[in-house]
Amino acid sequence: MGDFQIKKQPKQYDVVIVGSGAGGGMAAYALSKEGLSVCLLEAGYMYDPQKNITQLKNPWESPRRGASTKLRPFGDFDASYYGWDIEGEPYTKASGTDWLWWRARMLGGRTNHWGRISLRFGPKDFKRKSIDGLGDDWPIGYEDIKPYYDKIDELIGIFGTNEGLENDPDGVFLPPPKPRLHELFIKRAAEQAQVKVIPSRLSILTKKIKSTTDDRGACFFCGQCNRNCSMAKADFSSTNVLIYPALKTAKVDVVANAMAREVLTNKEGLATGVSYINKEDMSEYQVSGKVVIVAAGACESSRLLLNSKSQRHPNGLANSSGVVGKYLHDSTGAALGGYLPTLFGRKRYNEDGVGGLHVYSPWWLDNKKLDFPRGYHIEYWGGMGQPAYGFMGGIESFNGKYLVNGVKKEAGGYGKSLKEDYRYFYGASVGMAGRGEAIPREDNYCEIDPNVVDKFGIPVLKFNVKWSDYEVKQAKHMKETFKEIMHNMGAVITWGANDDEKNQYGLAKPGEIIHEAGTVRMGSSAKNSALNSWNQAHDCKNLFVVDGGAFTSQADKNITWTILALSMRASDYIVSELKKNNL
Amino acid sequence: MKRRESLKLIVTGAVAVPAVVAGCGPDEKKAEVAAANPTFTIDRNPAEIENEKRILAMPKFFTDHEMATIAILSDIIIPKDEVSGSATDAKVPEFIEFIVKDMPNHQTPLRGGLRWLDMQSLNRYNNAFKDCSKEQQIELIDQIAYPAKAKPEVAQGVSFFNKMRDMVATGFYTSQIGVKDIGYMGNVPTQWNGVPDDVLKQYGLAYTEKELKECISFEKPTA
Numbered sequence: 001m002g003d004f005q006i007k008k009q010p011k012q013y014d015v016v017i018v019g020s021g022a023g024g025g026m027a028a029y030a031l032s033k034e035g036l037s038v039c040l041l042e043a044g045y046m047y048d049p050q051k052n053i054t055q056l057k058n059p060w061e062s063p064r065r066g067a068s069t070k071l072r073p074f075g076d077f078d079a080s081y082y083g084w085d086i087e088g089e090p091y092t093k094a095s096g097t098d099w100l101w102w103r104a105r106m107l108g109g110r111t112n113h114w115g116r117i118s119l120r121f122g123p124k125d126f127k128r129k130s131i132d133g134l135g136d137d138w139p140i141g142y143e144d145i146k147p148y149y150d151k152i153d154e155l156i157g158i159f160g161t162n163e164g165l166e167n168d169p170d171g172v173f174l175p176p177p178k179p180r181l182h183e184l185f186i187k188r189a190a191e192q193a194q195v196k197v198i199p200s201r202l203s204i205l206t207k208k209i210k211s212t213t214d215d216r217g218a219c220f221f222c223g224q225c226n227r228n229c230s231m232a233k234a235d236f237s238s239t240n241v242l243i244y245p246a247l248k249t250a251k252v253d254v255v256a257n258a259m260a261r262e263v264l265t266n267k268e269g270l271a272t273g274v275s276y277i278n279k280e281d282m283s284e285y286q287v288s289g290k291v292v293i294v295a296a297g298a299c300e301s302s303r304l305l306l307n308s309k310s311q312r313h314p315n316g317l318a319n320s321s322g323v324v325g326k327y328l329h330d331s332t333g334a335a336l337g338g339y340l341p342t343l344f345g346r347k348r349y350n351e352d353g354v355g356g357l358h359v360y361s362p363w364w365l366d367n368k369k370l371d372f373p374r375g376y377h378i379e380y381w382g383g384m385g386q387p388a389y390g391f392m393g394g395i396e397s398f399n400g401k402y403l404v405n406g407v408k409k410e411a412g413g414y415g416k417s418l419k420e421d422y423r424y425f426y427g428a429s430v431g432m433a434g435r436g437e438a439i440p441r442e443d444n445y446c447e448i449d450p451n452v453v454d455k456f457g458i459p460v461l462k463f464n465v466k467w468s469d470y471e472v473k474q475a476k477h478m479k480e481t482f483k484e485i486m487h488n489m490g491a492v493i494t495w496g497a498n499d500d501e502k503n504q505y506g507l508a509k510p511g512e513i514i515h516e517a518g519t520v521r522m523g524s525s526a527k528n529s530a531l532n533s534w535n536q537a538h539d540c541k542n543l544f545v546v547d548g549g550a551f552t553s554q555a556d557k558n559i560t561w562t563i564l565a566l567s568m569r570a571s572d573y574i575v576s577e578l579k580k581n582n583l
Numbered sequence: 584m585k586r587r588e589s590l591k592l593i594v595t596g597a598v599a600v601p602a603v604v605a606g607c608g609p610d611e612k613k614a615e616v617a618a619a620n621p622t623f624t625i626d627r628n629p630a631e632i633e634n635e636k637r638i639l640a641m642p643k644f645f646t647d648h649e650m651a652t653i654a655i656l657s658d659i660i661i662p663k664d665e666v667s668g669s670a671t672d673a674k675v676p677e678f679i680e681f682i683v684k685d686m687p688n689h690q691t692p693l694r695g696g697l698r699w700l701d702m703q704s705l706n707r708y709n710n711a712f713k714d715c716s717k718e719q720q721i722e723l724i725d726q727i728a729y730p731a732k733a734k735p736e737v738a739q740g741v742s743f744f745n746k747m748r749d750m751v752a753t754g755f756y757t758s759q760i761g762v763k764d765i766g767y768m769g770n771v772p773t774q775w776n777g778v779p780d781d782v783l784k785q786y787g788l789a790y791t792e793k794e795l796k797e798c799i800s801f802e803k804p805t806a
Contacts, residue, residue: 045628052626056770059757061624063681066757071631081628106628161797175799178777184788199797206799220772231772347782348766353775386770387756393749396730412729414748416664419764422752423666426765 006275006284013039013253014578016274016289018260018304021109022560023546023567024295025238025246029212030571032251036578039253039287040243041276043296044105045081046256047112049240054079054227059388067389075388079112079228079237080104088455092462099446099463100511101299107256108239109297110514111560112228115356116202116235117379118158119557120149122167128553132373134439134470138552139524139533142169148565156236156564157209157216159354160201168362174206176358177221180351182382182430183359185340189489190361195378195481200360203236203561212245223385225355235355258285261458262308263292263543269312271543277456291542291574291583294520295567298549299328299446302519303461305530305545306448318520318530318537318545325447327440327518328465329554332376333508334475336482336496337431340382340489341402345424351383363556372473375556376436378481384427392422398494399425430491434478437556438471440518444510465510475499475507515559520549535570542583546570641684649697651713653679659724660751667764675754682750689750696743703740774801 014036017024028040054077059065062076069076073083082105093099104110123142129135146169152158153172162170176199179187187197204225205211208218217232225235233240246252257279264272264286273288294301302325306316316324356379363375399421400411409417449462479499486493499505523529526538535550537543546567548559555562577583623635645653657670657679670676683689697712700723704712708719715723727733727740728748755761777798783789790798 047628052628054625056772057625058759058770059762060759063623063678064685065678065753067682067686069631069634069685071628071634077625079626081630087630159799175797177775178790178794178798178800181778181782181786181788184778184786184790221775222770222772224770342786347779347785348768349779349782350768350771350773351775351778352769352773384767384769386767387762387765389753389757390749391753391756393753394745395752396745396748400731410729411731412745412748414660414724414728414744415662418748419661419664419666422756423765 004284006286009039009285009287011037011039011253011287013037013287013289015039015291015293015574016287017041017293017295018263018274019043019109019294019296019301019547020107020243020254021104021238021295021297021547022111022563023548024293025108025111025242026564026567027293027295027544027546027571028252029242029246030568031574032246032249034571034575035251036575037251038246039255039289041258041260041274041287042107042109042254042256043259043279043300044107044109044256046254047081047106047108047239048244049079049112049228049230049233049237050244053230055224055230056222059386065389074113074226077224078226080110081106089460090452090454091460092449092452094462094464097464097466098509098511099465100509101461101463101516102511102514103297103300107254108237108243111236111238113226114560115558116204116225117356117360117558118201118203118236118561119377120169120171121145121555121557121562122165122169124167125553125555125557128374132367134373135553136440136523136528139522139529144533145562145565145569148569149561151568152561152564154209155212156203156241157205157211158201158203158561159199159206161199163198165362171201173201174209176200177206177353179358180353180383181346182340182343183357183380185342185489186380186382186430186432186485187359189485190378192488193481193484194364195361195485196364197359197361200357202354202356204354205232205234206354212241213248216241219354221353223352223355255287259456259458260296260304261456263294263304263317264288265308265310265312265317265540267312269310269540271317271540290578291544293544293546293570295545295547297547298516298519298551299461301545301547301549302446303448305520307459313539318539318543320539321526321528321530323442323521323528324530325461325519326442326445327521328444328446328463328516329438329440329518330511331513331515331554331556331558332436332438332467332471332474333433333513334478334496334506335431335433336479336486336493336506337429338486338491338493338495339398339425339428340430340491341428342490343428344402345405346384346427348384348427352386357381370477372470372477373439374437374470374474376434376474376478377556378432378434378478380430380432382430392425395421395425398492430486430489432482432485434475434482435513435515435556435558436471436474436478437554439468440521440553441468446519463511467504467507467510472501472504472507475505479505515548515554517548517551517554517559520545521552522550523552534573535566536573544570544574638681638684643680644683644690645680645694648711648713649694650676650680652697652700652711655713655720656747657751657754659720660748661755668760670751670755673755673758673760675751675758678754678758679750692743692746693750696740696746699739699743703737776801
């Protein structure tokens with residue numbers, strides 16, 4: 001520590017961005033295209049999908065056959081570095097509460113592996129308090145964000161269909177892929193249960209488009225979007241679609257392995273830059289900018305702001321209201337699955353399709369007739385997937401229950417007969433999951449743990465989150481719906497059906513669905529919100545937060561498309577305010 | 584399987600496992616990494632490279648005796664048939680040796696289960712499992728391979744065999760031989776044009792007018 005000092009980067013940037021996922025990537029792209037100089041800080045490794053490739057690899061190319069590790073929790077071929085548990089970067093929880101915190105540590109963050117489910121929020125989603133009296137209305141409405149959804153659809157690309165649904169708005173869609181076999185069965189069974197099924201809306205290019213870069217191709221249907229589309233750049237990731245194209249402007253410097261410590265402010269209380277530790281040389285750095293954009297992920301962003309205390313901002317930056325860290329909420333989630341016996345012994349063909357579902361069910365009910373507020377959408381899966389670690393595990397629990405090619409067998413077994421069983425049962429799995437809207441509550445929060453620091457000496461987050469009855473009742477409704485759909489198609493449920501109030505009907509733990517939002521929320525009043533309607537801090541005009549933290553509520557829709565739209569909108573605003581010398 | 588054959592398999596398999604060199608010089612280290620690298624031909628980040636170097640440098644977990652037993656069990660579970668080769672053809676024992684280092688929670692159930700099997704064999708046939716006749720081996724496996732009709736006193740053996748069945752199935756069906764056997768035809772660039780017509784017909788299904796109109800279609804149907 002003899003030469004322990006803080007190294008100040010001499011360059012003065014127009015904008016310093018913390019985090020390179022959907023929000024940070026979009027800001028870097030939009031601002032650099034406008035000629036602004038950008039320093040993009042990323043806490044994780046450098047990553048280039050054109051060089052770091054898992055797409056089109058075979059299961060045997062991983063000696064663990066695609067199994068997960070702490071370093072790659074969704075499996076060896078998945079494109080996310082880290083996730084649930086990062087060595088030296090702990091977090092804590094208040095007793096009796098739960099939180100699972102996903103942190104991708106790589107350029108592009110979790111957009112490299114996400115599900116590409118790209119759902120616009122609808123008009124009602126911005127005005128929920130006016131409808132059911134719970135939570136708060138956003139300071140903006142659908143009409144404010146619609147032009148940006150349209151631009152994102154065109155710039156990044158999405159498939160889907162215009163259905164004219166009131167709260168699941170139409171968009172600028174490419175044609176969707178046709179349903180797979182199990183999806184045809186699901187559709188019929190769901191419709192019998194009065195559940196609407198429509199083509200899914202995924203940010204995958206079924207046709208080549210003019211995008212942020214001219215070398216994006218069309219999807220070639222390998223079903224591996226979670227590995228990131230190295231070969232065709234046909235799905236959305238912040239890296240392929242935003243950051244690498246932005247780097248071509250020569251206006252963007254990326255600093256990987258840069259863990260932000262604090263947003264720096266001057267005596268007027270304005271942001272001047274960011275201090276960070278470089279994980280490679282373990283040295284301390286400062287980088288300065290006229291504008292600071294925080295997009296580290298809802299929880300990490302609130303941590304950074306709470307750790308950025310100064311005389312002018314004694315509660316942490318952008319936190320005179322005290323709301324930073326509060327209103328933390330994730331999507332609700334519940335799932336079940338099993339087998340569709342009609343598919344036993346099915347004909348083989350390539351049905352990889354796009355990565356994920358070809359059809360889904362948007363929320364279809366009226367809450368007036370239900371015992372919980374808000375809704376959920378349903379995602380479906382099944383069929384003939386690439387074998388991986390755990391392949392058809394526990395076959396002894398079902399191979400004695402069904403005739404195999406007309407013959408009744410004893411459960412378990414071995415040998416040629418067992419090989420016949422694997423062939424017979426393969427490709428018949430089917431399952432579904434709900435993703436719903438939780439109510440953001442002030443008493444669900446993260447805060448700085450007064451006693452714990454990470455290995456860089458940065459105080460860590462302590463979580464205090466519990467589900468309420470609303471979310472539990474939603475999960476119960478999900479499971480009842482799923483059972484009805486499974487029953488209607490003659491499917492056998494092998495997991496997820498034995499639920500009761502004790503396990504909250506299989507409701508996923510808070511954080512587990514990885515849609516966390518609300519911690520730096522927007523609002524019309526500086527008294528009970530951190531940001532105004534432009535993602536700009538009420539307390540610090542040259543500070544913006546453009547990740548899920550800014551959400552007043554998160555709808556029953558995955559939040560990425562809205563993060564992108566709001567980040568693009570905030571970027572437009574930054575450009576225009578800079579021109580007016582307002583920042 | 585003959586003792587000599589199974590030994591031969593172990594020897595061939597051992598080639599794939601890099602030898603452990605304690606306190607080796609920089610050149611030897613380089614050679615070791617070179618031997619280890621071909622086993623992961625997918626993107627690895629720096630932390631993974633460290634982790635996998637560590638795993639690949641571990642000493643062998645299973646003894647030769649245990650590996651011989653694993654090889655026999657693997658081929659009892661997945662033998663060669665008219666469609667595809669056997670578990671040892673697909674190098675399943677080598678997979679199991681790797682996975683117990685990667686996931687140490689498998690070590691005790693497998694090691695203990697193998698010993699359980701040997702003790703049963705010794706009591707019944709006065710030989711370790713691997714040295715029993717094929718008929719004796721099958722007679723014993725029949726006691727533990729069918730959970731619903733197995734006797735309570737061999738319940739531990741049933742658990743072990745269930746675990747082995749899963750292990751071998753994973754190792755086999757994620758190998759080149761196994762993927763071909765199960766008939767997975769994906770992981771290649773294609774154009775998804777919907778469920779093939781003959782399959783739709785088989786299940787009495789058809790795409791709706793709306794689906795045919797709004798979904799993407801390609802000239803050349805999916806193979």
